[in-house]
Amino acid sequence: MVTETAGRVERPVMHHRWADITFIHWRYPPEIVQGFLPDGLTVDTFEGSAYVGVTPFLMRDVRAPGLPPLPWLSRFPETNVRTYARDARGRGGLWFLSLDAGSLPAVLGARAGYGLPYYWSRMSVSGAGERRSYRCRRLWPGAPGSSGVRCDADVDLGAPVTEAERSGLADFLVERYRLFTVVAGRLATAEVEHPRWPLHHARTAGLEQGLLRAAGLPEPGHDPIVHASPGVSVRIGMWRPVQA
DSSP: OOOOOOOOOSSSSSSEEEEEEEEEEEEEEEHHHHHHHHHTOOOOOTTTTTEEEEEEEEEEEOOOOOOOTTTEEEEEEEEEEEEEEEEOOOOOOEEEEEEEOHHHHHHHHHHHHHHEEEEEEEEEEEOOEEEEEEEEEEEEEEOOTTOEEEEEEEEEEEEEEEEEHHIIIIIIHHHHOEEEEEEEEEEEEEEEEOOOOEEEEEEEEEEEHHHHHHHTOOOOOOOOEEEEEEEEEEEEEOEEEOOO
């Protein structure tokens, strides 16, 4: 495993804050996950296992450079299904199997601008103190098996993750500073800049989700690994073609 380090996005095209996020991960055989990746990407593994995550959170303060957040566009829930991959140069990053968002303009913009598989969903993020609740019901687009897919999660936060605990699996799962996508038939990448995640241990008090199955994955058959964070501020760079 190669540890990822944060880079600098000199000319961001978007600013975000990813708030009240929970990382829910399951192990998968690498050969299963590899089948979901495009040519040019290889599944990234930790101690021989691939991982797929469901990450519900609240998107806040969404804005373009030089502009203030717009009240009706800058705040909405989101839930991603993601895994981890490396390109031919060995650079690690995120590959999204799906992204559900509670904002139709955001869904349309991300599909058009970044080629990402966004879905418009009815969603909510609530809770205070040590309990968070996330609700998601997919509305559009209506690909076979996708409409009506839901993800309901209640999460209890625990103690902070210590620095000694950060050097292994936890950092592998959360410290990612690049995303991969396919734009106009070509593999592309965009840099993502943010501080290191402040992490807490967490557990699911209740979880019902059909997102993995809707993405085409088999049921994992074991309990997830769960972390949570109050969030970080993020700068997103423009996508660029991946050079072989």
